[in-house]
Amino acid sequence: xxxxxxxxxxxxxxxxxxxxxxxxxxxxxxxxxxxxxxxxxxxxxxxxxxxxxxxxxxxxxxxxxxxxxxxxxxxxxxxxxxxxxxxxxxxxxxxxxxxxxxxxxxxxxxxxxxxxxxxxxxxxxxxxxxxxxxxxxxxxxxxxxxxxxxxxxxxxxxxxxxxxxxxxxxxxxxxxxxxxxxxxxxxxxxxxx
Amino acid sequence: xxxxxxxxxxxxxxxxxxxxxxxxxxxxxxxxxxxxxxxxxxxxxxxxxxxxxxxxxxxxxxxxxxxxxxxxxxxxxxxxxxxxxxxxxxxxxxxxxxxxxxxxxxxxxxxxxxxxxxxxxxxxxxxxxxxxxxxxxxxxxxxxxxxxxxxxxxxxxxxxxxxxxxxxxxxxxxxxxxxxxxxxxxxxxxxxx
DNA sequence: CGATTTCCGTACCGATCGATATGGTAGCGT
DNA sequence: ACGCTACCATATCGATCGGTACGGAAATCG
Numbered sequence: 001x002x003x004x005x006x007x008x009x010x011x012x013x014x015x016x017x018x019x020x021x022x023x024x025x026x027x028x029x030x031x032x033x034x035x036x037x038x039x040x041x042x043x044x045x046x047x048x049x050x051x052x053x054x055x056x057x058x059x060x061x062x063x064x065x066x067x068x069x070x071x072x073x074x075x076x077x078x079x080x081x082x083x084x085x086x087x088x089x090x091x092x093x094x095x096x097x098x099x100x101x102x103x104x105x106x107x108x109x110x111x112x113x114x115x116x117x118x119x120x121x122x123x124x125x126x127x128x129x130x131x132x133x134x135x136x137x138x139x140x141x142x143x144x145x146x147x148x149x150x151x152x153x154x155x156x157x158x159x160x161x162x163x164x165x166x167x168x169x170x171x172x173x174x175x176x177x178x179x180x181x182x183x184x185x186x187x188x189x190x191x192x193x
Numbered sequence: 194x195x196x197x198x199x200x201x202x203x204x205x206x207x208x209x210x211x212x213x214x215x216x217x218x219x220x221x222x223x224x225x226x227x228x229x230x231x232x233x234x235x236x237x238x239x240x241x242x243x244x245x246x247x248x249x250x251x252x253x254x255x256x257x258x259x260x261x262x263x264x265x266x267x268x269x270x271x272x273x274x275x276x277x278x279x280x281x282x283x284x285x286x287x288x289x290x291x292x293x294x295x296x297x298x299x300x301x302x303x304x305x306x307x308x309x310x311x312x313x314x315x316x317x318x319x320x321x322x323x324x325x326x327x328x329x330x331x332x333x334x335x336x337x338x339x340x341x342x343x344x345x346x347x348x349x350x351x352x353x354x355x356x357x358x359x360x361x362x363x364x365x366x367x368x369x370x371x372x373x374x375x376x377x378x379x380x381x382x383x384x385x386x
Numbered sequence: 387c388g389a390t391t392t393c394c395g396t397a398c399c400g401a402t403c404g405a406t407a408t409g410g411t412a413g414c415g416t
Numbered sequence: 417a418c419g420c421t422a423c424c425a426t427a428t429c430g431a432t433c434g435g436t437a438c439g440g441a442a443a444t445c446g
Contacts, residue, residue, distance in 0.1 A: 003422030004413045027220040028306030031404060041425060043406070052404065107304040110365060111295060113221030115404095124366040155375045158368075162359025162376055169358040170351065172303060173317040182348045183355055190383020196392025197443045224434060234394060236436070245434065308434095 013038040018059040022100035026056050026109040026119050056119050063104045067094050080141035084160055088184035091164045095171035103168035131161045151192050163187055206231040211252040215293035219249050219302040219312050249312050256297045260287050273334035277353055281377035284357045288364035296361035324354045344385050356380055
């Protein structure tokens, strides 16, 4: 029943796997890269996490609750403008980390071959889910009268999300945080009021 | 000296290769996918284009002069505002094509494994070069007094570029053109004046 | 027509891909 | 101390990766 316990830390190994995917994307990461970074042998990896795809999906979930936490927390800000500020500022912080520039949700599996349709679709679905949450939050703000008449909360959410994706793309090229912060600040200057 | 001529059209085969890369990215595309789509045998492909990496770089060049032509042409517009309009409108058109949603320059090689560093770097360099051209154009517009004082043309260019990248990302998820056009229109509403 | 040059098609190369079979053993419960 | 269980390590699986060697055929030249 209760045999030998595993010799590695499940969560810590998952964290390391996430960083490898974060750097090189799903298809750019080989299993040997993962085992080397995680300090886990191949059969142990399969026993603990399933397979490469399942491991990536677990990493997405971990990313969601870890580095991308700001995206959820931003929704709790009192005003739509504060939501946008929080989201943009947090995004810049995350995508310019030295360990892995960019956003796992954006470039982890943006365009893939036929063998990675699943992870691509799941990544896209998570991005869409966040945009939807953002839209709902702005819908609420619209009811509270925070926007001038004629403002579409859905468009606002899509626009803001597009901006965060663009920040992530530029971060992968090594754009420094202050430059991305300037973009974010400039975008906020055009916020509806 | 002059032997048997090749049995396929060089440019047309290149066009087809570009579309495959466009859909699946560099690492998501196998050589067998390319030969199948191009109607060219493997040795002929190597004889004509070099190798996979060289073929991709040729596709980038073709993309630059074909589908992404609007990005250059936009710079010729008389005002900065018209440049932005042209660029955004053209971007939406290109990234929502049915044959291959998204932008080859963005998701062709955004995050890669160690075997694709070259194509990743070249893609990033091309994006950066376009941003630089955009910055220079806005610099010129600033001298012409098109912006209110305190406006940084470089930030403006980065902001606009980030938006186009974000449009490309959302397009890969199947966002319809009209939705992206709404984002673009909304962004233009915040243009400095 | 013959000679030469280049291309096409098959078949194959070593390397690496993701995923496993197998045996030895460390650890827990009794 | 013993037996059972589950983990670790090596070695390997078939498939596919990008890239080529080689022989036969097609087209242009003299």
